[in-house]
Amino acid sequence: MSEKKIKNIFVNGRIEPDFIADSIAKHSNKTAIGGHSIFMGQVRKDEIEGKFVAAIDYTAYEDLALEKMHQIRADIFEKYPLNCMHIYHSLGKVKTGEICLFVFTSSAHRKPAIAACSEVVDRLKAELPIWGKEIFEDETHQWKENT
Amino acid sequence: MKIEMISFGKIAEFISNQNIDVDGIADTDAFKQYLENQFPALKSMKYKLALNKNIVQENTTINNNATIAIMPPFSGG
Numbered sequence: 108m109s110e111k112k113i114k115n116i117f118v119n120g121r122i123e124p125d126f127i128a129d130s131i132a133k134h135s136n137k138t139a140i141g142g143h144s145i146f147m148g149q150v151r152k153d154e155i156e157g158k159f160v161a162a163i164d165y166t167a168y169e170d171l172a173l174e175k176m177h178q179i180r181a182d183i184f185e186k187y188p189l190n191c192m193h194i195y196h197s198l199g200k201v202k203t204g205e206i207c208l209f210v211f212t213s214s215a216h217r218k219p220a221i222a223a224c225s226e227v228v229d230r231l232k233a234e235l236p237i238w239g240k241e242i243f244e245d246e247t248h249q250w251k252e253n254t
Numbered sequence: 255m256k257i258e259m260i261s262f263g264k265i266a267e268f269i270s271n272q273n274i275d276v277d278g279i280a281d282t283d284a285f286k287q288y289l290e291n292q293f294p295a296l297k298s299m300k301y302k303l304a305l306n307k308n309i310v311q312e313n314t315t316i317n318n319n320a321t322i323a324i325m326p327p328f329s330g331g
Binding site: 114166167168170188196228231232233234236237238250252 | 260262263264266275304307309325326327328329330331
């Protein structure tokens, strides 16, 4: 495994569109990059038995999640010729319509960036110990399960 | 044998974080048995354990002062 230090991916609450814009802007001096791929997860207003989701409250086993993400990051860098990769996931409450996940990969040509971005999202959903509690408009809740 | 138990997601709603001191729990299979006896609601649920921050894939020996996390299916993203 890489010796690089474990990066934090967690953000309190929603991920701000301005933060995403700044993150894109920061790459303008990385001129070897020719393609970026971005995935953003947004909290959906699901209807379950007549009730609508108002927010998702995220919790995580943070230490384990960051270690696992570190491994995934190393695997992805080994598999694809990427210039860089950034991952942010919300903790705490994120309302419907707000962004809860931001994955950003960059490479010289588009295909590795697109494939890596998609694989990171798949692996993150399957392997990171993060839980989403769907809070309905009437304050009742149910726990989300990734399929 | 001292074990620190931490739980997450919907499991945290009925198992609080706690330290237990029990004899006869040598491995993770025995720990699961103990858990399901103490908390019968777990029997019908899918869950995974993490022993000292390693996700348990097969029966593993538990040492004294271990930390075991009890985790329902993940739902990040």
